[in-house]
Amino acid sequence: MKAIIINENGGSDKLIYKSDFLVPEIKPNEVLVNIKATTVNRADLVIRGGYPGLSLKFPHIPGGDISGIIEKTGSEVKSFKPGDRVAAWSIVSEADDDWSKRGKAGQSPAWQYFGMHRAGSYAEFTPVPESSLVKLPDNVSFEDAACLPVAGLTAYHAVKTVGGLQKGDTFFIWGGTSGLGIIAIQIANFIGAEVFATAGYPHKIDYLKQMGVDHIFNHRDGSAVEDEVLKITGGKGIDVVLDYVGPEAFPKNFKMVKKGGKILFCGILTGREATVSLHQTYLRHISLLGLYLGEKNELEELIKLVSEGKVKPHIGETLELKDAAKAHDMIAKGEVIGKIVMKI
Numbered sequence: 117m118k119a120i121i122i123n124e125n126g127g128s129d130k131l132i133y134k135s136d137f138l139v140p141e142i143k144p145n146e147v148l149v150n151i152k153a154t155t156v157n158r159a160d161l162v163i164r165g166g167y168p169g170l171s172l173k174f175p176h177i178p179g180g181d182i183s184g185i186i187e188k189t190g191s192e193v194k195s196f197k198p199g200d201r202v203a204a205w206s207i208v209s210e211a212d213d214d215w216s217k218r219g220k221a222g223q224s225p226a227w228q229y230f231g232m233h234r235a236g237s238y239a240e241f242t243p244v245p246e247s248s249l250v251k252l253p254d255n256v257s258f259e260d261a262a263c264l265p266v267a268g269l270t271a272y273h274a275v276k277t278v279g280g281l282q283k284g285d286t287f288f289i290w291g292g293t294s295g296l297g298i299i300a301i302q303i304a305n306f307i308g309a310e311v312f313a314t315a316g317y318p319h320k321i322d323y324l325k326q327m328g329v330d331h332i333f334n335h336r337d338g339s340a341v342e343d344e345v346l347k348i349t350g351g352k353g354i355d356v357v358l359d360y361v362g363p364e365a366f367p368k369n370f371k372m373v374k375k376g377g378k379i380l381f382c383g384i385l386t387g388r389e390a391t392v393s394l395h396q397t398y399l400r401h402i403s404l405l406g407l408y409l410g411e412k413n414e415l416e417e418l419i420k421l422v423s424e425g426k427v428k429p430h431i432g433e434t435l436e437l438k439d440a441a442k443a444h445d446m447i448a449k450g451e452v453i454g455k456i457v458m459k460i
Contacts, residue, residue, distance in 0.1 A: 117136075117137050117138070117139045117239060117240035117241050118133075118134070118135055118137070118239065118240040118437055118438075118460065119133075119134050119137035119177055119238060119239035119240065119437075120132065120133055120134075120177065120178065120179075120238035120239070120437060120438075120440045121134055121137065121175040121176060121177055122164055122172075122174065122175065122176050122178065123174050123175050123176075124174065125164065125165060125166035125172070126164070126165065126166075127164075127165070128164070128440075128441040128442075128444040128445050128448075129441065130164060131164065131178075131440045131441045131444065133437070133438045133440070137239070139240075139241050140235065140241065140242065140243050141243070142188070142189075142190050142243045143190055143243065143245075144190040144191045144192040144193075145190055145192045145193065145245055145246055145247075146190045146193070146243045146244060146245050146246065147186045147187075147188065147189045147190065147193055147196055147202075147243070147244055147246060147249065148186070148187040148188045148189075148241055148242075148243055148244075149182055149184045149185070149186060149187065149202060149204065149241065149242055149243075149244050150184045150185045150186070150187040150240065150241055151182055151183065151184040151237055151239060151240060151241065151242060151460045152183060152184040152185065152258035152459070152460055153181075153183050153184070153257075153258040153259045153261070153262040153457050153458065153459050153460065154179050154181045154182065154183070154237035154238060154262050154437075154457070154458050154460065155181045155262045155263055155266070155267070155295070155455045155456060155457050155458065156179075156440070156443045156444060156447050156455075156456045156458065157180055157181070157266045157267060157295075157447075158360075158383065158385070158447065159180060159231070159232075159266065160178045160179060160180070160231060160444065160447075161444055161447060161448060163178060163231060163232055164178060164444070167232075170232065172232075176235070176236075177231070177235040177236045177237075177238050177239050177242070178231045178236045178237075178238050178440075179230065179231040179236035179237030179238040179239075180206040180229060180230045180231040180232070180236060180237060180265060180266045181206065181237050181262045181263070181264075181265045181266050182202075182203060182204035182206070182230060182237045182242060182244060182262075182265065183202070183203045183204075183252065183258045183259075183261035183262040183265075184201075184202065184258060184460070185199060185200065185201055185202070186198050186199060186200045186202055187241060190246075192246075193246045194246070195246065195249075196246060196249055196251075200251065201251070201252040201253075201254065201258075202244075202249050202250060202251060202252050203249075203250045203252050203261045203262075203264065203265060203415070203419065204230065204244045204248050204249055204250065204265060205222075205248045205249075205250060205265060205269075205412040205415050206229060206230050206231075206265040206266050206269070206409060207221075207222045207227050207228065207229060207230075207248065207409060207412075208227070208228040208229075208230070208233075208234060208245055208247070208248050209221040209222055209224045209226060209227045209228070209247075209248075210226070210245060210247055211224050211225075211226035213225075213226065219411065219413075220411065221411065221412070222409055222410060222411050222412070229409075230242070237262075238437065238440055238458070239460070240460050247412075248412070250412065250415055250416055250419060252419065253419070253423040255423055256419060256422050256423050259431055259434070259457045259459070260422060260428070260429050260431075261419070261422075262455075262457055263295055263299075263429035263431065263454075263455045263457070264299075264415065264418055264419060264422065264429065265415060266409065267294070267295035267296040267299065267455065268295070268296075268299045268415075268418055268427075268429060269409050269410040269414060269415050269418060270296055270382055270407070270408065270409055270410065271296045271297070271299035271300035271303060272299065272303060272410060272414050272415075272417070272418045273407060273409065273410025273411070273414055274300065274358050274380050274382055274407055275287070275300050275303045275304055275307070275356070275358070276303060276307075276414070277410065277414065278378075278380055278405050278407045279356040279358065279378055279380055279405075280356075280378075281303075281304060281307050281309050281355070281356050282307065282309070282355075283307055283308035283309065284308065284309070284310075285307075285309045285310070285355040285356060286309065286310045286312065286349060286353075286354045286355045286356070286374070287300075287304040287309040287310065287311050287312065287354070287355065287356050287357075287358070288311075288312040288313070288345065288354040288356070288357045288358070288372065289301065289311075289312075289313050289314075289357075289358040289359075290313075290314050290335065290358075290359055290360070290361045290365050291314060291315070291316075291335075291360070291361065292313030292314060292315055292320075292324050292327075292329065292332075293315050293320040293323050293324060293430075293453045293454065294360075294454070295429065295430070295454050295455035296360065296382075297313065298327070298429065298430045298453075298454050299418075299427060299429065300358055301313060301324075301327055301329060302327075302426075302427045302428070303421075303427065305327075305328065306421075306426055306427070309355075309356075310330050310331075311329050311330050311331070312329075312330065312331040312332075312333070312345055312348075312354065313329045313331075313332060313333070314332070314333045314334070314335040314341060315332065315333075315334065315335070316334065316335055316336040316450070317336075317451065319453070320453055321334060323430075323453050331345070331348055333345075340368075341368060341372075342368040342369075342371045342372040345372045346371070346372055349374075352374055352375075353372050353373050353374035353375070353377060354372050354373055354374055354377060355374050355377050355378070356377065356378050356380065357369045357372065357373050357377070357378070357379045357380065358380045358382070359379060359380065359381055359382075359383070360381075360382050360383025360384075360385060361383065361385050362381075362383060362384040362385050362387050362388070362390070363387040363388075363389060363390040364385075364387070366390040366391075366392070367390075370392070370393070370396065370402070373400075373402055375400045375401055375402075376400070376401045376402075377402060377403070378402075378403040378404075378405055379402065379403070379404050379405070380405050380406075380407060381404070381405070381406045381407070382406070382407050382408060392404070429454065429455060430453060430454030430455065431454055431455050431456075431457050432452040432453040432454040432455060432456060433446065433452055433456045433457070434456075434457045434458075434459060435456065435457070435458050435459075436458065436459060437458050437459070437460050439458070440458060443456045443458060
């Protein structure tokens with residue numbers, strides 16, 4: 117089968133294209149998915165480069181976004197059959213523990229992530245447990261579906277579940293034209309929030325205008341975005357701030373968040389640690405909330421929104437699987453709007 121593998125951590129040159137990689141076997145509770153499309157996520161670059169404390173089993177296949185057609189099923193699979201159109205929750209979590217019983221299986225210590233703990237989506241075929249499968253409506257393309265399990269689900273989980281954004285709230289996101297950002301903004305708009313977003317290039321600022329973002333800022337022009345936000349909000353600040361930038365943005369988040377507001381963290385583009393004023397945190401009733409991905413039922417809800425035309429992923433580039441290294445380099449440069457899809 118076709119696959120992208122890495123035999124060691126390093127740069128994008130470590131991504132090796134194979135046309136004759138061995139098709140994996142499936143377990144009784146799994147199906148073999150013939151992947152039609154996948155996407156590149158920032159996490160793929162981090163895993164490829166070497167994440168502290170993570171040991172990969174080489175050769176390793178990256179990728180967390182699975183969308184395609186079931187090729188065959190294991191003997192214990194009950195609800196799916198060959199030929200079904202599916203996407204996959206990017207998490208495998210089958211432990212019968214307290215997390216699962218509370219509807220938070222994705223937070224179980226036993227969780228696994230495609231492309232990290234298990235073989236991922238940069239391949240023609242991959243095994244997926246039945247418990248991680250989601251049925252894909254006929255009117256949702258494989259390309260759009262591939263944009264949802266990682267970036268889309270993280271956006272949905274952040275805005276709806278963890279952030280609890282409400283109609284009339286103010287919502288701020290750094291880098292609003294990322295795959296995550298575009299979905300998050302659409303959900304915030306759907307809820308009825310007042311949206312604030314940044315971009316760093318003129319073509320991205322133009323795209324935010326087309327999306328109908330209420331307040332747009334260039335985070336590369338040297339202006340103090342947080343001061344502008346406070347001016348617009350009459351000094352009150354933002355109800356929910358979504359940040360995947362990390363330490364570089366943290367002081368700005370902290371300054372512009374409203375008293376009683378929330379700062380949501382789901383990325384570490386500029387580092388892993390930041391300094392926080394505990395005094396200001398409790399004095400202003402600020403909630404600092406970390407998150408990753410989301411639950412399977414949330415992915416199903418997001419797919420339903422896409423099927424109904426209420427949310428639409430943006431695909432900035434479409435490449436072939438053999439061009440994975442090029443896709444990684446494009447993501448690293450940060451010039452693409454939305455997602456880079458790789459067709460298998």
